[in-house]
Amino acid sequence: MEFITQISEQYGGGVFLLAVFVLLVGAIAKWRLFSKCDQPGLAAFIPGWDLIVICEIVGRPKSHAILFLIPIFNIYFLLRIVIELVQSFGKNSMVDYIFALVFNVFYILNMALAYNEVYYGPVYGHSVSEIQERKARYAPAA
Numbered sequence: 667m668e669f670i671t672q673i674s675e676q677y678g679g680g681v682f683l684l685a686v687f688v689l690l691v692g693a694i695a696k697w698r699l700f701s702k703c704d705q706p707g708l709a710a711f712i713p714g715w716d717l718i719v720i721c722e723i724v725g726r727p728k729s730h731a732i733l734f735l736i737p738i739f740n741i742y743f744l745l746r747i748v749i750e751l752v753q754s755f756g757k758n759s760m761v762d763y764i765f766a767l768v769f770n771v772f773y774i775l776n777m778a779l780a781y782n783e784v785y786y787g788p789v790y791g792h793s794v795s796e797i798q799e800r801k802a803r804y805a806p807a808a
Contacts (some may be wrong), residue, residue, distance in 0.1 A: 672705045688771060695775035699723075702778060703754075724750040725788020752777075753789045756801045 673682050696710035700719055709719040717731040725749060734740045745767060752766045755777050766773045777783045786800050 676721035690705050692771040695778050697715060697773060699774055702783070720747060720751065720770050723785075723788065723794070725790035726750075753797065754785060754787065756786050756795075759796075761767055 688788050693710050696705040700706045703723045705719045709715045721730050733743050
C-alpha cells in the first residue's frame with residue numbers, strides 16, 4: 667500500500683488512475699479475445715497463464731512462454747507474438763502490424779469486440795499461402 671501512496675504523491679492521482687484504467691481495459695480486451703478463440707477467459711487475469719494461452723492461440727508451444735523471462739530477447743519476442751496474434755485474425759498488412767504494436771491494448775480491444783473479426787487459427791509454423799487459404803475458406807459467401 668505504501669508503494670501506491672508514493673506513486674500517487676510523486677506523480678499525482680490522475681496518472682495512477684490512468685494506468686489502472688489502461689490495465690483494466692487491457693485485461694478485459696484479453697478476456698474477450700480469449701473467449702473469441704475458445705480459450706478460458708479467466709486466463710486474462712492470471713499472469714503467466716495468459717502468456718501460455720496467447721502462445722496456444724498463435725500456435726506456438728506452451729514452452730515458448732518461458733522465453734519472456736530472457737532479458738532483451740523478451741522485447742523481440744513480445745513484438746513477434748503481437749504480430750502473430752494479429753495474423754491469427756487475418757490481418758496481414760504492415761499498417762495492421764504498426765497499429766497493433768503502437769496501440770496494443772486498444773487494437774486488441776477492437777479485435778476482441780468487433781463482430782466481423784474472426785479467429786482463423788494458429789499461424790506459427792504455417793506458410794503465408796496456407797494462412798490465406800484458411801482465410802478464404804472462412805470468408806462469407808457474397
